[in-house]
Amino acid sequence: MSSPHWSAPVADAPVDATVPLPGSKSMTNRALILAALAAGPGTLVRPLRSRDTLLMAAALRAIGVGVVEEPSGEWRVMPRDLAGPAQVDVGLAGTVMRFLPPVAALAAGPVDIDGDPRARERPMGPMIGALRALGAEIDDAGREALPFTVRGSGAVPGGAVTIDASGSSQLVSGLLLAAPRFGKGVEVRHEGPPVPSAPHLAMTVEMLRIAGVAVETGEDVWRVAPGAIQAREWVIEPDLSNAAQFLGAALVTGGRVTVPDWPRDTTQPGDALRGLLAEMGAEVSHGPGGLTVRGTGTVRGLEADLHEVGELTPVLAALAALASTPSRLTGIAHLRGHETDRLAALATELNGLGGDVRELPDGLEIRPRPLRGGLFRTYDDHRMVMAAAVLGLAVPGVEVENVATVGKTLPGFTDLWDGMLAKVPPAERG
Numbered sequence: 001m002s003s004p005h006w007s008a009p010v011a012d013a014p015v016d017a018t019v020p021l022p023g024s025k026s027m028t029n030r031a032l033i034l035a036a037l038a039a040g041p042g043t044l045v046r047p048l049r050s051r052d053t054l055l056m057a058a059a060l061r062a063i064g065v066g067v068v069e070e071p072s073g074e075w076r077v078m079p080r081d082l083a084g085p086a087q088v089d090v091g092l093a094g095t096v097m098r099f100l101p102p103v104a105a106l107a108a109g110p111v112d113i114d115g116d117p118r119a120r121e122r123p124m125g126p127m128i129g130a131l132r133a134l135g136a137e138i139d140d141a142g143r144e145a146l147p148f149t150v151r152g153s154g155a156v157p158g159g160a161v162t163i164d165a166s167g168s169s170q171l172v173s174g175l176l177l178a179a180p181r182f183g184k185g186v187e188v189r190h191e192g193p194p195v196p197s198a199p200h201l202a203m204t205v206e207m208l209r210i211a212g213v214a215v216e217t218g219e220d221v222w223r224v225a226p227g228a229i230q231a232r233e234w235v236i237e238p239d240l241s242n243a244a245q246f247l248g249a250a251l252v253t254g255g256r257v258t259v260p261d262w263p264r265d266t267t268q269p270g271d272a273l274r275g276l277l278a279e280m281g282a283e284v285s286h287g288p289g290g291l292t293v294r295g296t297g298t299v300r301g302l303e304a305d306l307h308e309v310g311e312l313t314p315v316l317a318a319l320a321a322l323a324s325t326p327s328r329l330t331g332i333a334h335l336r337g338h339e340t341d342r343l344a345a346l347a348t349e350l351n352g353l354g355g356d357v358r359e360l361p362d363g364l365e366i367r368p369r370p371l372r373g374g375l376f377r378t379y380d381d382h383r384m385v386m387a388a389a390v391l392g393l394a395v396p397g398v399e400v401e402n403v404a405t406v407g408k409t410l411p412g413f414t415d416l417w418d419g420m421l422a423k424v425p426p427a428e429r430g
């Protein structure tokens with residue numbers, strides 16, 4: 001009987017590959033929201049097609065928006081009057097659970113929103129409170145979490161609101177993205193420990209401005225003016241966070257990986273990989289062909305505050321476990337509210353392979369030790385699969401549980417990984 005687990009392949013030689021990557025989850029799901037609320041039909045070029053983005057498309061369709069996948073791979077979005085009754089499944093997608101409810105509040109009629117069991121545990125309370133303060137009616141039976149029903153009347157008055165967004169930047173982004181369609185727009189003020197993921201907030205502001213919306217920002221305050229969202233063509237950048245494990249493979253194996261179409265300027269947090277991987281010993285160059293990372297044979301540990309780029313943590317932690325010196329990754333307490341408690345999951349699974357990882361209240365301390373093969377559990381977290389793949393390059397016998405969960409943002413992952421290891425650029429394979 002074949003194993004239900006994915007055997008992470010060992011790299012028997014330095015990798016030497018060019019790996020084109022699918023579109024950014026964060027940009028695709030923002031573009032879908034902005035297109036759904038726009039003044040006319042729009043298009044997404046090279047959108048990511050994964051569980052998280054298909055759930056967003058389905059959620060928008062459920063409340064009346066036309067979303068059509070063209071044979072070219074482009075998505076056409078036709079805004080229409082938003083209406084319930086409808087049922088929305090957010091899966092485990094933070095972007096859907098935080099970006100969709102403010103849109104549902106603009107619909108006429110009830111919209112029931114629920115997701116995977118773990119989605120019910122992810123921070124939602126500040127969003128529910130904010131929507132109520134902005135004039136929406138929400139029935140959450142006092143849970144301050146999923147599931148809940150948004151009972152929209154077809155309009156949201158909007159105005160000023162204060163929330164604690166220290167649990168997730170998406171709580172702010174979700175309110176801002178729908179706010180041009182609120183009567184008075186919105187002023188969101190944050191009070192509490194620092195909001196994580198600054199690049200993702202910059203992405204929200206930038207995409208709103210590209211769509212012609214007036215946005216002002218200050219220290220922990222964001223103002224969105226009411227007005228039309230321009231219909232347009234959104235060209236989605238490759239997902240730079242999903243580049244982490246491929247670029248990391250160059251570092252671990254002393255090889256070379258190029259990710260084409262790496263943007264010159266971007267708000268994606270994955271762009272920070274350039275500096276982070278260089279600190280860990282890689283040579284990094286950025287040119288017309290894309291971003292190239294070369295391993296030098298040395299993998300150094302990393303001391304870094306990852307507060308702004310938390311979603312890079314699982315792969316960086318795997319790299320740190322293979323490094324020659326200790327690492328300390330901090331500023332990431334909010335990862336305990338991600339797909340799983342990522343700090344606990346990474347410590348448990350790395351230690352399960354013989355590692356020496358200590359959880360900090362807001363991070364991880366990783367002391368390299370020789371690792372052995374074994375089962376690596378993934379907790380429905382796509383980035384745990386990616387982390388395990390990196391470990392498997394250097395550690396024979398890493399068996400990855402539920403590899404399919406990687407489809408949350410990268411359904412073709414194992415083929416891309418095999419292609420990279422076969423030294424054949426995926427684009428050239430038959």
Ligand SMILES: O=C(O)C1=C[C@@H](OP(=O)(O)O)[C@@H](O)[C@H](O)C1
Nearest residue numbers: 026168169170196197200310311
């Ligand atoms: O807005 C976005 O697209 C995201 C924001 C971040 O969320 P948190 O601020 O909750 O970490 C990030 O981790 C997530 O993967 C995507």
Ligand SMILES: C=C(OP(=O)(O)O)C(=O)O
Nearest residue numbers: 092093094095311338339
């Ligand atoms: C935290 C992540 O996802 P989500 O959008 O579900 O928050 C992630 O992709 O690392």
